[in-house]
Amino acid sequence: MGTPNFAVPILEELIKQNYKIKAVVTQPDKKVGRKQVLQETPVKKVALAHKLPVYQPVRLSRSEELDELINLHADLIVTAAYGQFLPTKFLNSVKIAAVNVHGSLLPKYRGGAPIQYSLLNGDARTGITIMEMVKEMDAGDIYAQKAIDILPEDTSGTLFEKLSLLGRDLLLETLPGIINKTIKKQAQDESKVVFSPNISKEQERITIDMTANEANNLIRALNPDPGAYLELAGKRFKVWKAEVAEDSTSLEPGSLVANDHRLAISFAQNTVLNLLEVQPAGKKRMDIKNFLNGQGGKLVPGEKIVD
Structure with missing residues (x-):
């Protein structure tokens, strides 16, 4: 069975x-x-x-x-x-x-x-x-x-x-x-x-009251199905792979720390998460380099981008 x-x-x-x-x-x-x-x-x-x-x-x-x-x-x-x-x-x-x-x-x-x-x-x-x-x-x-x-x-x-x-x-x-x-x-x-009850729809969302480590654990737990997501600029933004950054930040949780060679977002307790593989709403999965070469390059460091 x-x-x-x-x-x-x-x-x-x-x-x-x-x-x-x-x-x-x-x-x-x-x-x-x-x-x-x-x-x-x-x-x-x-x-x-x-x-x-x-x-x-x-x-x-x-x-x-x-x-x-x-x-x-x-x-x-x-x-x-x-x-x-x-x-x-x-x-x-x-x-x-x-x-x-x-x-x-x-x-x-x-x-x-x-x-x-x-x-x-x-x-x-x-x-x-x-x-x-x-x-x-x-x-x-x-x-x-x-x-x-x-x-x-x-x-x-x-x-x-x-x-x-x-x-x-x-x-x-x-x-x-x-x-x-x-x-x-x-x-x-x-x-x-x-x-360990079945994962609920509510649990799929990455929230900014999580630390970077907690967010990363959720991403790993929901890969490959159903996938964890952020609310980025009001739209669902799936994250398939990430890593906890070594640096910390004083920016409020949900802020863009950097979007040059990496896409780094601030989380609770001054922690930072680097996003490595993402899927914007209506798009296919892509590595972070491709995202930064497109719409990710328009985001402004220091601004709060995650709801």
């Missing part, structure tokens, strides 16, 4: 290791882009390529598909970023265990956006948890965990790729022990639970 690219290596390796896949469950196809082209999920594409049965219920609970899946009486459910709750009667229908590959070191970051929150909060490390699925979200006992460092240049995109492969490898290491019941599960420490 999975939907995005994160889940693809996991499904592919299960197939490669000759696990018998009775069904693949993924979210419904979605219309994307300006032309609203109907697009299959990455997991569905892999399943169809291997001629596996695919289920795409809009809502798994109380669906006809759920009854069919329960009647398969599978040994295992393996879930990786599926995107829906699994009913208890489905979890209980398997002979061995329902297992989830989760992109954080639980109990930190239960919920739908653990990778984004690890960047948003400036964490030094993140990782993968292989856990037993229970009715409560991401609250099951832990089978195994593995951590990796978060690098300064990491974004959600790069962490998704790294954790996808880490999750694949850790799951395949762990599954034999789950099947023969030699792995001892560990209960999560409820006193250390942190939640």
